[in-house]
Amino acid sequence: MIQYIVENLWQLWAVVAVICLILEMTSGDFFLMCFAIGGAVTALLSPFVGFYVQLAVFAVVSVVCLFTVRPVALRWFHKNDPDRVSNADALIGREGRVRETIEADGFGRVAIDGDVWKAKSQTGEAISAGTAVKVVNRESTIITVVVSK
Numbered sequence: 001m002i003q004y005i006v007e008n009l010w011q012l013w014a015v016v017a018v019i020c021l022i023l024e025m026t027s028g029d030f031f032l033m034c035f036a037i038g039g040a041v042t043a044l045l046s047p048f049v050g051f052y053v054q055l056a057v058f059a060v061v062s063v064v065c066l067f068t069v070r071p072v073a074l075r076w077f078h079k080n081d082p083d084r085v086s087n088a089d090a091l092i093g094r095e096g097r098v099r100e101t102i103e104a105d106g107f108g109r110v111a112i113d114g115d116v117w118k119a120k121s122q123t124g125e126a127i128s129a130g131t132a133v134k135v136v137n138r139e140s141t142i143i144t145v146v147v148s149k
Contacts, residue, residue: 009054013043030073037069038062091117091135095148102127102145110135110145119143 005012017039024032038061042054049057094112102108102119104126110119110133121127122136122144137144 006051009051010043010046013039013046013054013058017043030070030077031066033073034065034070035062037065088138088141091138091143093135095132095134096145098127098129098131098133098145101129107142110143117141117143119145122146 017036020032020036020039024030024036038058041061042058045057046054091112096110096112096117098108098119099111099116100109102110102121104121105124107118107120108127108129109116111117112135118141119133120142123146127133127145127147132148133145134148135143136146
């Protein structure tokens with residue numbers, strides 16, 4: 001069994017490349033894609049070079065891709081969205097439903113896509129549970145909402 005693996009090490013590198021590509025599809029930040037490229041290049045070279053050279057090729061190609069391919073890919077695929085928001089800032093403009101009544105000049109809870117956020121009303125008036133609201137601002141972990149129309 002070990003003899004087979006040693007003689008067909010290219011298969012291991014191909015599996016590394018495929019696994020990295022699958023994981024890349026879940027993240028989309030083009031980080032693991034660099035390791036997939038390193039694995040693919042190493043798989044192509046593995047029949048001709050020794051194991052330690054394969055490790056070196058994998059490492060060098062992956063690092064070079066991190067500094068060359070990844071920035072180009074990020075610019076290319078995100079070129080139409082220069083102000084792309086992420087994390088909690090992506091909540092602004094989203095709609096949700098009041099889970100716990102927002103008290104007048106106080107706080108309540110709003111559910112947005114299964115997450116529950118502490119919320120306050122922009123106008124300071126009470127908003128009853130079950131009301132559809134839209135997020136207009138965020139301060140730390142507290143969102144400011146208005147009633148959706």
